[in-house]
Amino acid sequence: MNKYLKYISPNLNCIYNIMKINETLGKWENYNIEKGYTEITYSFPNWSALRGDKYKTLTTFNDKGKDLVRAKLQQWEDVANIKFIEVSDEKDTDLKFGMYNNLSEIGNYRSHSVRGFAFHPNNIEKKYKIAESKIEKVEDYTFSGQVWINMSDMNIEYITKSTITPEQQIKVNYFKSKADIIEYSIEEHDKYYILLKNNNARAHIDDSKNVLKEEPYTQKAISHEIGHALGLHHTFTRQQSIDCEENTYKYSIMAYNVPDSSDADHQGMHPLTPQLMDVYAIQATYGQNKSTHIGNTIYGFNSNTKKDYYSLKTSEDKIIACIWDAGGIDTFDFSKYTVDQKIDLSEGGFSDVGGLRANISIAYDTVIENAIGGSKSDIISGNDANNKLSGQCGDDTLYGKGGNDFLYGGEGNDYLYGEQGDDYLYGEQGDDYLIGSDGNDYLYGGEGNDYLWDSAGNNMLDGGLGNDILISSKGDDVLYGGEGNDYLDAGMGNNKLTGGTGYDTFSFNIENNDSSNLITDFESGIDKIFLYKKTDDGNITKKINIVNSNHLNNNEGNLYYDNVNNITNLKINTAEISTPQYLNINLIGKYEYEDLFC
Known part of the structure; x- marks a missing residue:
């Protein structure tokens, strides 16, 4: 698990080492070799009956409170290679859960600002008390693994x-x-x-008032204390506290600090799950749960997780969570939000979703393949997997990163960057920019006046509707203008160019260009050929001299019609040096010089 430490920041390394400060006593050692995970028992002791006169407010969880604790235990089990086993309250267990009402003689806690406390694992204490199985008083339980929640209001x-x-x-x-x-x-x-x-002063006496709030702060407090009981320290010590964004709720529920507004904006809300560093630290302790969400999982809107902390129903819903996913083809669906968003699918990355900032993170070693944006202007970045990114409405910017990706701009004027891999870019509605980059890509502008450019590989560029600009660079490409008045630049490869309907321009670089191109549908009086050289000030038009000779000097060309194949060949010497470099422009049909350069 420590393989990721070399990839994360020095601050995160330091935070991790602090969280694991109790490593010598910091984990339960109940690993089941046959089952392949660590078994951790837990119970809800009948503290109310056991407290006697010594302990004033120790209280047993009611059924609703127990369900809340079980849900929080499940969150930790989902990410770590552990299995929680509930045991009756008649026996000592690894974890023991209870409540107190602002005053707890255990640990001497007596402040409303302390929402709970817990004791770390202690396998030595457990070993020496294992024979004392009969529970008659509070002291018969081992201290290690006790989790206490303050129910005062x-x-x-x-x-x-x-x-x-x-x-x-x-x-x-x-x-x-x-x-x-x-x-x-x-x-x-x-x-x-x-x-x-x-206001809850009688909750430890009257069970009808024994109500634990289920709001996010209480949920975070329970998860925080379970983290201690599993072996995690705070993100700080009395001797060492780093003033950095990593030492905040943004990265860990074991932190006390709220993130600075420049690092995250959670609008006063609390995380609903263990956060990025919590997941990393607990997996470093117990290993990863490799069976969590191994299917095709959807997070956000239309979620199939059946977990409220990963599910959204309306645009008013907000979540702060870290995603651990062990397999499948998975999707972030934030389609119903009506604010600008930034969605990052990289492991260890944070997304700004639903009006918050840095509220969704992806755990290390987790791959989320797909993302769906909302109705405003989103920035969506993929990863090295094969991604499907959908901008939906708004003026979106999509980055495929590595892998063979599908990028859909949707409505609005979008920027699509395929980057590495063999990518499919669809501008759809609006005036879009499609940049293919490396790999063999397919670019389709769709509606609107689009700009399509690919720098390498053997690609297909299709302008679709509108007046489009299609630019090939290296590689052997197919360019199709489609409807509208299009500009097709052949670049430096061997390309096939089709203008489609409308007044189209076929553009060729005549500086050291040694390539062969085919124009399939040139129409005299409608389409034209444009020759240029690149300069520091931009492209300039360049005329050539047509000669009736096979020996061509620089900027000289000849025109030849092959009546057998019905091909007109325009051959141009584009070399700046003595060695010729010939650009061949082949056109289906018979044309004169005046037809080409009208």
């Missing part, structure tokens, strides 16, 4: 000392007299008081 009031009123002073005195840390708490600072009233 505080009203918070700040009172400034310098402007305190008599009524406020009475209230301060009342809170001081009632302070029990559970229902009433007061914090005194140099310049102000903080008064805290727990």
